[in-house]
Amino acid sequence: MADFIIAHLYPELMNLYGDRGNIICLQKRLEWRGYNSYIEAISPGCQIEFNQYDMIFMGAGSDREQKLVVNELVHNCSDLKLEIEQGLPALFVGGAYQLLGKYYESSDGVQMPGLNLLDFYTQREQNRLIGNIVLAASLHGQPFTVAGFENHAGRTYLEDKEIKALGRVISGFGNNGEDEQEGIWYKNLIATYLHGPLLPKNPILADYFIEVMMNRKGITFASRLDDHIENFAHEQIKKKVLG
Amino acid sequence: MKKVALIIAIIAGKFAACLSKMVGTGGTSIPGKIALKLYPQILKELAANISEEIFVVTGTNGKTTTTNMLAGILKEKGYTFVHNRAGANMITGITTAFIKETDWLGKRKTAYALLETDEANVPLLLKQLHPRVVLITNFFSDQLDRYGELDTTINLIKDAVRDTNIELVLNADDPLVTHFKNDTGLHCWYYGFDDTNYDRVLSEEGREGRFCVFCAHELYYQRFHYAQLGKFCCPECGNKNPERNFTAHSLMLTPKIEMKVNDIEIISPYQGFYNAYNVLAAVSLAKLVGIEDAIIQKAIANYEPDAGRMEQFEINNRKVTLILVKNPTGLNQALAAINTEPARKTIFFALNDNVADGRDISWIWDADIEQITVLHLNVEAIVCSGQRSGDIALRFKYADAPVDRIYIEDELQSGIKKALSVAADATYVLSTYTALFICRDILIKLQQESIASADLIDQIQKSTES
Ligand SMILES: [Zn+2]
Numbered sequence: 092m093a094d095f096i097i098a099h100l101y102p103e104l105m106n107l108y109g110d111r112g113n114i115i116c117l118q119k120r121l122e123w124r125g126y127n128s129y130i131e132a133i134s135p136g137c138q139i140e141f142n143q144y145d146m147i148f149m150g151a152g153s154d155r156e157q158k159l160v161v162n163e164l165v166h167n168c169s170d171l172k173l174e175i176e177q178g179l180p181a182l183f184v185g186g187a188y189q190l191l192g193k194y195y196e197s198s199d200g201v202q203m204p205g206l207n208l209l210d211f212y213t214q215r216e217q218n219r220l221i222g223n224i225v226l227a228a229s230l231h232g233q234p235f236t237v238a239g240f241e242n243h244a245g246r247t248y249l250e251d252k253e254i255k256a257l258g259r260v261i262s263g264f265g266n267n268g269e270d271e272q273e274g275i276w277y278k279n280l281i282a283t284y285l286h287g288p289l290l291p292k293n294p295i296l297a298d299y300f301i302e303v304m305m306n307r308k309g310i311t312f313a314s315r316l317d318d319h320i321e322n323f324a325h326e327q328i329k330k331k332v333l334g
Numbered sequence: 335m336k337k338v339a340l341i342i343a344i345i346a347g348k349f350a351a352c353l354s355k356m357v358g359t360g361g362t363s364i365p366g367k368i369a370l371k372l373y374p375q376i377l378k379e380l381a382a383n384i385s386e387e388i389f390v391v392t393g394t395n396g397k398t399t400t401t402n403m404l405a406g407i408l409k410e411k412g413y414t415f416v417h418n419r420a421g422a423n424m425i426t427g428i429t430t431a432f433i434k435e436t437d438w439l440g441k442r443k444t445a446y447a448l449l450e451t452d453e454a455n456v457p458l459l460l461k462q463l464h465p466r467v468v469l470i471t472n473f474f475s476d477q478l479d480r481y482g483e484l485d486t487t488i489n490l491i492k493d494a495v496r497d498t499n500i501e502l503v504l505n506a507d508d509p510l511v512t513h514f515k516n517d518t519g520l521h522c523w524y525y526g527f528d529d530t531n532y533d534r535v536l537s538e539e540g541r542e543g544r545f546c547v548f549c550a551h552e553l554y555y556q557r558f559h560y561a562q563l564g565k566f567c568c569p570e571c572g573n574k575n576p577e578r579n580f581t582a583h584s585l586m587l588t589p590k591i592e593m594k595v596n597d598i599e600i601i602s603p604y605q606g607f608y609n610a611y612n613v614l615a616a617v618s619l620a621k622l623v624g625i626e627d628a629i630i631q632k633a634i635a636n637y638e639p640d641a642g643r644m645e646q647f648e649i650n651n652r653k654v655t656l657i658l659v660k661n662p663t664g665l666n667q668a669l670a671a672i673n674t675e676p677a678r679k680t681i682f683f684a685l686n687d688n689v690a691d692g693r694d695i696s697w698i699w700d701a702d703i704e705q706i707t708v709l710h711l712n713v714e715a716i717v718c719s720g721q722r723s724g725d726i727a728l729r730f731k732y733a734d735a736p737v738d739r740i741y742i743e744d745e746l747q748s749g750i751k752k753a754l755s756v757a758a759d760a761t762y763v764l765s766t767y768t769a770l771f772i773c774r775d776i777l778i779k780l781q782q783e784s785i786a787s788a789d790l791i792d793q794i795q796k797s798t799e800s
Contacts, residue, residue, distance in 0.1 A: 109696035109697055109699030109700045112696070112699030240695075240696065242694060286696065288725070292724070320724065320727050320731050327725075328724075
């Protein structure tokens with residue numbers, strides 16, 4: 092029996108850019124602390140019982156796949172919303188981020204409805220926002236940086252000023268290239284355009300999810316890991332981007 | 335009597351070449367070494383079988399690539415030629431190449447000889463044969479440890495060509511090369527670059543050749559093309575770039591090399607300014623041979639770098655394999671190849687994120703690195719290098735490689751040396767595109783040094799015996 096179960100939503104559809112690096116990271120960091128975990132891949136057509144999971148993850152996908160996923164999830168949407176409100180840890184990347192909002196508008200003005208979990212919308216533009224990105228964020232009042240890579244045509248606008256962004260853009264584009272905001276951080280849900288291996292080189296974020304998972308099970312999170320390679324990779328990007 | 339000795343030497347050399355092919359080691363210098371021992375005049379005799387011309391290519395960087403490209407052009411034209419392969423550029427390696435091309439009696443004629451020659455071996459070689467052309471690519475100081483002063487090497491080559499009728503083909507942009515004309519009085523052809531979009535006005539590094547070879551005044555540079563190669567003049571004595579016979583202009587470096595050499599449009603799948611110099615040198619030589627533009631263009635365009643397709647090197651008795659990796663599929667294949675190697679091994683991985691590599695390095699997480707079960711497979715060390723050394727190190731860490739076997743060395747040369755210094759029988763050098771040719775140059779150099787030191791040990795043993 093696994094100590095933790097993480098649901099990987101629709102890996103066949105949403106797996107553009109090495110997103111499994113995030114799953115590998117969570118699993119290894121649990122393992123190094125003495126806990127085993129099980130990754131449950133959710134395929135289209137499955138009925139999802141969100142309250143059975145310790146965390147959910149969904150990666151990036153193209154517009155077509157996003158549409159399929161919205162059609163899948165729209166039936167379990169109220170359950171998902173309830174669990175998110177109750178603090179279920181969740182990481183949504185790229186296209187998965189976009190579908191949490193009200194709608195996604197293509198460049199010719201056609202609107203594709205989202206899950207409407209949170210109050211934001213996304214508009215597609217011709218030119219893509221691509222490159223290394225560094226954010227300033229904070230956790231428990233402690234400032235930290237987030238480093239990653241973004242590649243998206245969508246511009247996301249947060250309408251509800253109550254929704255907090257994941258961080259402020261120090262270098263890069265972020266949600267829309269205008270307001271210096273990147274991603275959203277709502278309860279224990281993080282949604283972001285930083286795709287690929289976000290968690291391996293941002294161990295603070297990885298451990299944030301692990302800490303929440305453990306606390307929700309009544310386990311005290313204490314042990315630190317040797318993160319010198321993680322921190323080296325993180326600083327390498329910062330140095331590259333910020334000079 | 336003399337003829338019999340020659341034939342015996344050829345047979346011994348060919349036999350040694352067959353043997354080393356079967357054993358699977360490089361075997362590029364041993365056949366020549368044996369044959370030279372049996373018959374010291376062998377190179378002189380076999381060189382007489384060249385019916386047209388002999389070309390010698392020397393200099394610090396680019397001689398292998400330049401010679402290979404010229405070989406591609408001669409092949410396209412349908413000419414026969416003797417050509418010593420990658421790195422075997424000492425007298426022994428050159429002798430091996432002649433033995434391979436001749437018949438058992440040492441009589442078969444070949445039209446041309448293309449001889450990539452180590453700088454210090456040029457004087458020795460010119461005592462054995464008489465080339466029409468000696469091409470000098472450039473002089474950099476990175477072989478100082480082997481030959482002492484760079485100046486000494488340059489003077490030895492100068493002395494060797496003086497009072498011959500050799501034509502020199504010289505890099506017009508390198509102040510350490512251009513002065514050969516004044517000091518030898520030989521007929522010189524010059525190749526070089528016009529202004530390019532890639533030039534810098536200030537050099538970032540201190541370089542050889544910052545001082546005028548004639549008056550020792552500091553040279554004034556208008557532009558730097560690449561390292562100390564550029565547009566220079568001496569404010570004291572007027573020493574400056576000579577007039578070019580072959581001018582490269584309209585240079586584009588990405589996604590491949592595109593330029594014009596005089597009027598000929600040249601496209602090459604190679605990358606980097608230093609390779610543009612190699613292409614220019616090869617085209618200039620081909621023009622001197624009198625080869626048609628269309629054939630030159632076709633050969634250069636089709637000359638794909640074979641670097642990184644499991645290219646083999648032998649360094650200090652260790653098998654070293656260079657593999658280009660650029661996507662998950664290719665990386666999986668490379669790892670599968672490493673898995674089948676039973677010997678103890680080390681891995682070097684250079685991950686860059688320039689445009690030609692792909693700026694997004696996420697793909698390394700889609701590759702099945704987990705198939706490398708480090709402890710079971712005798713992987714003694716994993717050296718992570720390049721602009722994104724941290725990301726590839728993390729990838730190996732999360733694939734369960736023990737942290738105490740992961741080393742980070744951003745700098746390619748020290749990284750490769752680290753991978754070669756950890757005890758093992760084989761080393762795999764994996765690299766993304768923009769680090770590939772640099773890694774390759776480093777491996778070629780290390781291979782040459784390992785051949786040279788083996789020769790040296792040989793000589794010391796011989797002298798203590800006698
Ligand atoms: Zn001067």
